Amino acid sequence: MTGSVPTREDHVDVLIVGAGPAGLMLSTWLSRCGIKTRIVDKRGTKIFNGQADGLQCRTLEIFDSFDFAQRVWRESNHMIEICLWNPDENGTIRRSSRIPDTIPGISRFQQVVLHQGRIERFFLDTMKEHGNLTVERGVLPVSFQFDETKAGDFDDYPISVELRTLSDEESTPSQRQQHHKSVDGQETTVNDGLFRSNLVADDTDDLIRLTEANHADQTELIKAKFLVGCDGAHSWVRRQAGFKLEGDSTDYIWGVLDIIPITDFPDIRHRCAIHSASEGSVMVIPRENKLVRLYIQLLATNHENGSKADRSWITPSIILQSAQRIMHPYKLDYTYCDWWTAYQIGQRVGDNFSLRERVFLAGDAVHTHSPKAGQGMNVSMQDTYNLGWKLAHVVKGYSEGSILKTYQSERKMIAQDLIAFDHRFSRLFSGRPAKDIMDEEGVSMEEFQNAFEKGNEFASGIAVNYGASPIIAKEGQIISKPQLATKIDIGKRMPSFKVLNQADARPWHLQELLKSNGRWRVIVFPGRLTEPSNMQRMQMLGKRLEEPDSFVQRYTPPGQSIDSVIEILTVHPGPRAGIELLDIPEAFHPYHSDIGWDYWKVYVDDESYHEGHGQAFANYGIDPSRGASVIVRPDQYVSWVGEMDDYEEMSRFFAGFMRQQFAAKGAVDGAGS
Amino acid sequence: MTGSVPTREDHVDVLIVGAGPAGLMLSTWLSRCGIKTRIVDKRGTKIFNGQADGLQCRTLEIFDSFDFAQRVWRESNHMIEICLWNPDENGTIRRSSRIPDTIPGISRFQQVVLHQGRIERFFLDTMKEHGNLTVERGVLPVSFQFDETKAGDFDDYPISVELRTLSDEESTPSQRQQHHKSVDGQETTVNDGLFRSNLVADDTDDLIRLTEANHADQTELIKAKFLVGCDGAHSWVRRQAGFKLEGDSTDYIWGVLDIIPITDFPDIRHRCAIHSASEGSVMVIPRENKLVRLYIQLLATNHENGSKADRSWITPSIILQSAQRIMHPYKLDYTYCDWWTAYQIGQRVGDNFSLRERVFLAGDAVHTHSPKAGQGMNVSMQDTYNLGWKLAHVVKGYSEGSILKTYQSERKMIAQDLIAFDHRFSRLFSGRPAKDIMDEEGVSMEEFQNAFEKGNEFASGIAVNYGASPIIAKEGQIISKPQLATKIDIGKRMPSFKVLNQADARPWHLQELLKSNGRWRVIVFPGRLTEPSNMQRMQMLGKRLEEPDSFVQRYTPPGQSIDSVIEILTVHPGPRAGIELLDIPEAFHPYHSDIGWDYWKVYVDDESYHEGHGQAFANYGIDPSRGASVIVRPDQYVSWVGEMDDYEEMSRFFAGFMRQQFAAKGAVDGAGS
Missing domain, CATH: 3.50.50.60 (FAD/NAD(P)-binding domain)
Structure with missing residues (x-):
């Protein structure tokens, strides 16, 4: 002083x-x-x-x-x-x-x-x-x-x-x-x-x-x-x-x-x-x-x-x-x-x-x-x-x-x-x-x-590769499955390829969807949704995400928009015209009573009219018959790669450092609480 | 009143x-x-x-x-x-x-x-x-x-x-x-x-x-x-x-x-x-x-x-x-x-x-x-x-x-x-x-x-095609040679493809070079400049353009920058690394005693590192062994297409409606005055 x-x-x-x-x-x-x-x-x-x-x-x-x-x-x-x-x-x-x-x-x-x-x-x-x-x-x-x-x-x-x-x-x-x-x-x-x-x-x-x-x-x-x-x-x-x-x-x-x-x-x-x-x-x-x-x-x-x-x-x-x-x-x-x-x-x-x-x-x-x-x-x-x-x-x-x-x-x-x-x-x-x-x-x-x-x-600046920690699941309690996305490096920034919005066919670089607004993202890459087994996995994952104690719900303060802390994005392998947005479970494009469904959460890896084909699945090294999910930090670095519907592991990952925003209403899933 | x-x-x-x-x-x-x-x-x-x-x-x-x-x-x-x-x-x-x-x-x-x-x-x-x-x-x-x-x-x-x-x-x-x-x-x-x-x-x-x-x-x-x-x-x-x-x-x-x-x-x-x-x-x-x-x-x-x-x-x-x-x-x-x-x-x-x-x-x-x-x-x-x-x-x-x-x-x-x-x-x-x-x-x-x-x-809006007039040389005294640029329509807006800046290799859409600042442009597409005959044609054209009564000089008010009324741009068919900018005559990249040569006038139709190949000559339908020149209005519409070095016809075109900015010092070229 x-x-x-x-x-x-x-x-x-x-x-x-x-x-x-x-x-x-x-x-x-x-x-x-x-x-x-x-x-x-x-x-x-x-x-x-x-x-x-x-x-x-x-x-x-x-x-x-x-x-x-x-x-x-x-x-x-x-x-x-x-x-x-x-x-x-x-x-x-x-x-x-x-x-x-x-x-x-x-x-x-x-x-x-x-x-x-x-x-x-x-x-x-x-x-x-x-x-x-x-x-x-x-x-x-x-x-x-x-x-x-x-x-x-x-x-x-x-x-x-x-x-x-x-x-x-x-x-x-x-x-x-x-x-x-x-x-x-x-x-x-x-x-x-x-x-x-x-x-x-x-x-x-x-x-x-x-x-x-x-x-x-x-x-x-x-x-x-x-x-x-x-x-x-x-x-x-x-x-x-x-x-x-x-x-x-x-x-x-x-x-x-x-x-x-x-x-x-x-x-x-x-x-x-x-x-x-x-x-x-x-x-x-x-x-x-x-x-x-x-x-x-x-x-x-x-x-x-x-x-x-x-x-x-x-x-x-x-x-x-x-x-x-x-x-x-x-x-x-x-x-x-x-x-x-x-x-x-x-x-x-x-x-x-x-x-x-x-x-x-x-x-x-x-x-x-x-x-x-x-x-x-x-x-x-x-x-x-x-x-x-x-x-x-x-x-x-x-x-x-x-x-x-x-x-x-x-x-x-x-x-x-x-x-x-x-x-x-x-x-x-x-x-x-x-x-x-x-x-x-x-x-x-x-x-x-x-x-x-x-x-x-x-x-x-692209070579930066962060080491293992509670927010980089490379080793320790939670371990990624890098073989599911062979060209995504855990610890590096999420690579970017063009994908099309399912609802309006507009091409976006995936990174353009990852704005710096403080949100974690779970990017779900399902296998081909024209195969019933893949759609069924989506439905199961959607059901878990919508449960009142899911990791999306429990870490979001009451009254805030459901995507304000952890946002779920989907990129499916197409074809775009083979599916309607409303066929995909609502957890992946949330409904709001004043403004209807959210048309800006689901994307597709398909040919665009004017900007070519991003080949996102191939470029990420993800098998389009099996899929994968990726957790991306608010600064675009990749935290975790795993099975597209491995809800339990995603939940454990977040439980390692997130704070629950309300008193538990019933059984709490995940291992980290 | x-x-x-x-x-x-x-x-x-x-x-x-x-x-x-x-x-x-x-x-x-x-x-x-x-x-x-x-x-x-x-x-x-x-x-x-x-x-x-x-x-x-x-x-x-x-x-x-x-x-x-x-x-x-x-x-x-x-x-x-x-x-x-x-x-x-x-x-x-x-x-x-x-x-x-x-x-x-x-x-x-x-x-x-x-x-x-x-x-x-x-x-x-x-x-x-x-x-x-x-x-x-x-x-x-x-x-x-x-x-x-x-x-x-x-x-x-x-x-x-x-x-x-x-x-x-x-x-x-x-x-x-x-x-x-x-x-x-x-x-x-x-x-x-x-x-x-x-x-x-x-x-x-x-x-x-x-x-x-x-x-x-x-x-x-x-x-x-x-x-x-x-x-x-x-x-x-x-x-x-x-x-x-x-x-x-x-x-x-x-x-x-x-x-x-x-x-x-x-x-x-x-x-x-x-x-x-x-x-x-x-x-x-x-x-x-x-x-x-x-x-x-x-x-x-x-x-x-x-x-x-x-x-x-x-x-x-x-x-x-x-x-x-x-x-x-x-x-x-x-x-x-x-x-x-x-x-x-x-x-x-x-x-x-x-x-x-x-x-x-x-x-x-x-x-x-x-x-x-x-x-x-x-x-x-x-x-x-x-x-x-x-x-x-x-x-x-x-x-x-x-x-x-x-x-x-x-x-x-x-x-x-x-x-x-x-x-x-x-x-x-x-x-x-x-x-x-x-x-x-x-x-x-x-x-x-x-x-x-x-x-x-x-x-x-791309289909707009303006008819013949003193500023669209489709018929009458001055007639274009559309066969020299088979994919450029006289009377329509200049199509745009990517070209590289000769001096720094940066790709630009050609249209980005045609800003609305009131300038007419002569875009010279010479044949391959590695062939001596084509370089000789460039030198002859450059020499005419630099003469004190050339159409560029005579329509530019004294004291104004030489590109302020009619700007000369060049797109050559490459390869970029086959030529140095300073090999090209100065008329195409004017020198100024305070700031040296102009590095933003000469472009090349070649592969870029990050944005592909514009294939401009092919897309404009111009023969890279012969070349062509194109006169473009200040609003990007094509007025004239002709031989790359047809100075006389370019001069006649401008003489049809432009006003000389100083008293003639000697013989006046062109037919329209």
């Missing part, structure tokens, strides 16, 4: 510190789920240019689940192809290969580039629309208290955080402005991103000291159930929790330019990795609005491990000249520079992601690495995409608090994988190309290409 | 009366082109529910050219299949066939349904964003003068219109409210659309009389170059011009309900045409937000030709009961009704669409018909989509005024086709089904299905 008494006090379910992509993803999730949330950021404005920009396929899938991927898809630059450039036998750079930027077939989206400011804008718009939540800017947390005795009761508020509203001056970082004289003699003023770079010190502590001296009357005390630090590499929340980042820095310093290039380099609108013979490397990232981002190797320094390089000598001209040397004999210049910065590569992972499942850390607060692989913003947002629904379910009392332990078990592994990937990739990219097979100090360009291609799968 | 002196005066290029879809399409076009425009509407608010709702593929293509089709595509209900229901041998209705609602392959969009209010919202948003134009609501034109002596000079303002701002009361139509008691006894208040139906009189004349009596001090005098009446079937502008509608009414009265249906009718989420044995017909149109629109035949009246039926007996209950009789034995009810109305089918076409090419009529002001075919809003918007760029080009001095004559020659034919289609379709749909082949008074269900299937092509 700062020693004086705050003038206001508020109780919230979740307090989020930091409104970058990780914080905004979390606040978007929580506002969709109706959780009382506040989100604060010490900066006075959002970002307008520069910063992170690459978006994985998986990130776009997540955006689509919040209904704004189409805005990104339209505005962004789509990255289609990667060209690798290496020195030839004369030491002159030449294109050695072309590879697809996104592995074909891996997702319905491909990797795109759009600057962080627009992504933040889309989050802010959707938060405004759903839940009317806004970011409190120029607001700094200045004290933290945690009452461990209250940590066991999820209805209690063990966390106290004092917030101070900054003056405009305090919340606006001082930003150098560079004048760069271009070839035609024009002077341009360029935004300098160094103030957010890891080459400068953070100002949080100075601001807190100022508070202690002068501003105690402008503070507010927040009592929170949960606190989430999305406050970057210098995380104040991390320090309050007593955790630290582990790892080290490399010697490489890189410059970054966002420019409209004037160049005869033929692949300037492709993503390129250019290794010169001895002048270093450049990565080319074509962007929106005719911009191109260049990551340019400046030089190797020899500081002590972890120390920071002097930055005063770095200017856009210095960076450009390095690029010109590397890309020679091609010409490169510009008259318009949108943004620039410089950084030193460091790779660190947090030792802990959570304090008693009450304080959580996400994004740069628990992992920092180089930006060139385009991963940082993605992994950060996926941290809080993992966390958001879990917090919401615990706050609402749907789930036991135990599910919160899976945040660290699932995400720390991802952060470690990321750092390992980045470490290897950075070394290969920053190294001098080998002259020949005998040149052991040089980097083999074949090895680099291999790493790039393998990296592509990792970089798509 | 009203006899008193208006207090204000303004000069505008175009005054639009009526802010329905036709008026908004026009104002959107003009605001994109930077034309000084005002648009007024006597109603105080836009539409919020009901009214027209069906959107053709072609309309979506047009929306996409203005960058808002994706909003419609996401919000709308997609119509995939049509089910036809007829009486069986026992007189019970049964499904007789299923047909695709949109003919597969005809467009990259399919027909969708979204209510007019949302469409108007998207127009208003885009007008606000591009040009900051807004609709002046509650404003009525009360007097009109036309100075014929000024009609020859397109820089002059021959039109004077006095506008009066209405009071809130005057601009809000009196609307009946109905209480409908549903099955469960709840009472609901339902919006009644009869106030806009053709069964009630228009109030314009009353409002004008009021003006004459009391309100002369609230008027404004507008001097306009052009006046466009988009003011509906009772068009005030049409009466000022002295024109009239020709045609008549049928005896059929139809009711319309927009409800969330509670029904066991299996095809309620498909578009259906239901003919009962003797109770009349129902058309089912599934809509957005769980709504379904039902068009329900009420009865045949026997009034004098053209007279109006008494409407006092029409209520939602009466309409529902008719539907229940027709759809028996299926049950139909609702508790939520969003909107309802009733109308009598009438089919009329205007005798003139234009007064001296200074006053124009569009939409319902020149054609009225039944709403069931989902055509009205589409054809109305396409009227002004045809007119908008022509007005803009004449106002800007790019084109001779003579191109304005093509508005009537192109659109009157469409209106007549529409009325003929609607006449035939309405008769077949309203008639009693034939009991057997001997039942000559009945309607043959085979004939109905044939008409429906044929109607589908017409109803897509």
Whole structure:
């Protein structure tokens, strides 16, 4: 505490510190789920240019689940192809290969580039629309208290955080402005991103000291159930929790330019990795609005491990000249520079992601690495995409608090994988190309290409595979039967293929049905319903689901729509015209007295008129004569695969972590209660 | 004139009366082109529910050219299949066939349904964003003068219109409210659309009389170059011009309900045409937000030709009961009704669409018909989509005024086709089904299905084929060579297939490159550029285009970007990796000293990584060893097809109607000047 008494006090379910992509993803999730949330950021404005920009396929899938991927898809630059450039036998750079930027077939989206400011804008718009939540800017947390005795009761508020509203001056970082004289003699003023770079010190502590001296009357005390630090590499929340980042820095310093290039380099609108013979490397990232981002190797320094390089000598001209040397004999210049910065590569992972499942850390607060692989913003947002629904379910009392332990078990592994990937990739990219097979100090360009291609799968975000836990039935009490859906990986996100709505024949990507609204889904893939035995299994399953103590009924709070906690979706193997919706039991398309049957629950794997055949059963590896059922988490990850009508096992799965919403009326089925 | 002196005066290029879809399409076009425009509407608010709702593929293509089709595509209900229901041998209705609602392959969009209010919202948003134009609501034109002596000079303002701002009361139509008691006894208040139906009189004349009596001090005098009446079937502008509608009414009265249906009718989420044995017909149109629109035949009246039926007996209950009789034995009810109305089918076409090419009529002001075919809003918007760029080009001095004559020659034919289609379709749909082949008074269900299937092509909007004129080179001085592109029809809209950007490999539908920004396009499809003879032809054409008196240079005002009036696009037959962009002459990807080469002008017909192969050359019927060039109007209609390097003929084509933007510096090429 700062020693004086705050003038206001508020109780919230979740307090989020930091409104970058990780914080905004979390606040978007929580506002969709109706959780009382506040989100604060010490900066006075959002970002307008520069910063992170690459978006994985998986990130776009997540955006689509919040209904704004189409805005990104339209505005962004789509990255289609990667060209690798290496020195030839004369030491002159030449294109050695072309590879697809996104592995074909891996997702319905491909990797795109759009600057962080627009992504933040889309989050802010959707938060405004759903839940009317806004970011409190120029607001700094200045004290933290945690009452461990209250940590066991999820209805209690063990966390106290004092917030101070900054003056405009305090919340606006001082930003150098560079004048760069271009070839035609024009002077341009360029935004300098160094103030957010890891080459400068953070100002949080100075601001807190100022508070202690002068501003105690402008503070507010927040009592929170949960606190989430999305406050970057210098995380104040991390320090309050007593955790630290582990790892080290490399010697490489890189410059970054966002420019409209004037160049005869033929692949300037492709993503390129250019290794010169001895002048270093450049990565080319074509962007929106005719911009191109260049990551340019400046030089190797020899500081002590972890120390920071002097930055005063770095200017856009210095960076450009390095690029010109590397890309020679091609010409490169510009008259318009949108943004620039410089950084030193460091790779660190947090030792802990959570304090008693009450304080959580996400994004740069628990992992920092180089930006060139385009991963940082993605992994950060996926941290809080993992966390958001879990917090919401615990706050609402749907789930036991135990599910919160899976945040660290699932995400720390991802952060470690990321750092390992980045470490290897950075070394290969920053190294001098080998002259020949005998040149052991040089980097083999074949090895680099291999790493790039393998990296592509990792970089798509699709490879994420969560380990066994109460919400991933891989081992332990409840074990999936993966042989029933041979191409669905338990622990990975549900793959998506096109299916047709049974009632109106409209094609949908299955993933479009899995919106991020906090619902668990049981997706039933029955065998062919034209065979009476399969229809009979559907009828039996429907009957169990409709019983008053079924897992759908018991975990849904009284008065709420029956699909609001666990939604049942059906995809049958067709043909569409071989069956009428009303032949299928009502449990699979619930009836409401005011609006009739629900026409948006039953789908079919059949040919569409205009968009081909999704071949969903074949692509999921499900036998259309036998079927299967799949339980999918609210974040689209697959929890369980089993027999289509294995009601008992589904029930046991949910009983492992869900909380019954009413007193049992009679016999309780399942094993977990 | 009203006899008193208006207090204000303004000069505008175009005054639009009526802010329905036709008026908004026009104002959107003009605001994109930077034309000084005002648009007024006597109603105080836009539409919020009901009214027209069906959107053709072609309309979506047009929306996409203005960058808002994706909003419609996401919000709308997609119509995939049509089910036809007829009486069986026992007189019970049964499904007789299923047909695709949109003919597969005809467009990259399919027909969708979204209510007019949302469409108007998207127009208003885009007008606000591009040009900051807004609709002046509650404003009525009360007097009109036309100075014929000024009609020859397109820089002059021959039109004077006095506008009066209405009071809130005057601009809000009196609307009946109905209480409908549903099955469960709840009472609901339902919006009644009869106030806009053709069964009630228009109030314009009353409002004008009021003006004459009391309100002369609230008027404004507008001097306009052009006046466009988009003011509906009772068009005030049409009466000022002295024109009239020709045609008549049928005896059929139809009711319309927009409800969330509670029904066991299996095809309620498909578009259906239901003919009962003797109770009349129902058309089912599934809509957005769980709504379904039902068009329900009420009865045949026997009034004098053209007279109006008494409407006092029409209520939602009466309409529902008719539907229940027709759809028996299926049950139909609702508790939520969003909107309802009733109308009598009438089919009329205007005798003139234009007064001296200074006053124009569009939409319902020149054609009225039944709403069931989902055509009205589409054809109305396409009227002004045809007119908008022509007005803009004449106002800007790019084109001779003579191109304005093509508005009537192109659109009157469409209106007549529409009325003929609607006449035939309405008769077949309203008639009693034939009991057997001997039942000559009945309607043959085979004939109905044939008409429906044929109607589908017409109803897509893709079939529109404009006749020969100075801007459609089908016959006369300049004749296309259709054999060079056998699947491109001169006079129809340019078909669309996927092509890849040469510089970054991104796939685009060709039509996405043809945005509605007022530009003419020459699309050059060279033969394979790996053959030296084809590259030589490109070089020769490029050289001609860059000459200071080329048609691209001479029609572009000095100081404007070289692609701002006539844009050159290239699609070559590939392979993409066989050529570098900078090998192609600069005329096809112009260089700018500040931003380098233009990377968005050259495309290639090749396989993409993620979206297949567009096979553009094959689909356009162009020989990849010879090539072709295509001139496309600013509204995407094909003007001319010829040899890829026939510069002389292209130049003659443009000389037929374009105005040179600077004094000739030397010899002038082409024949038309």
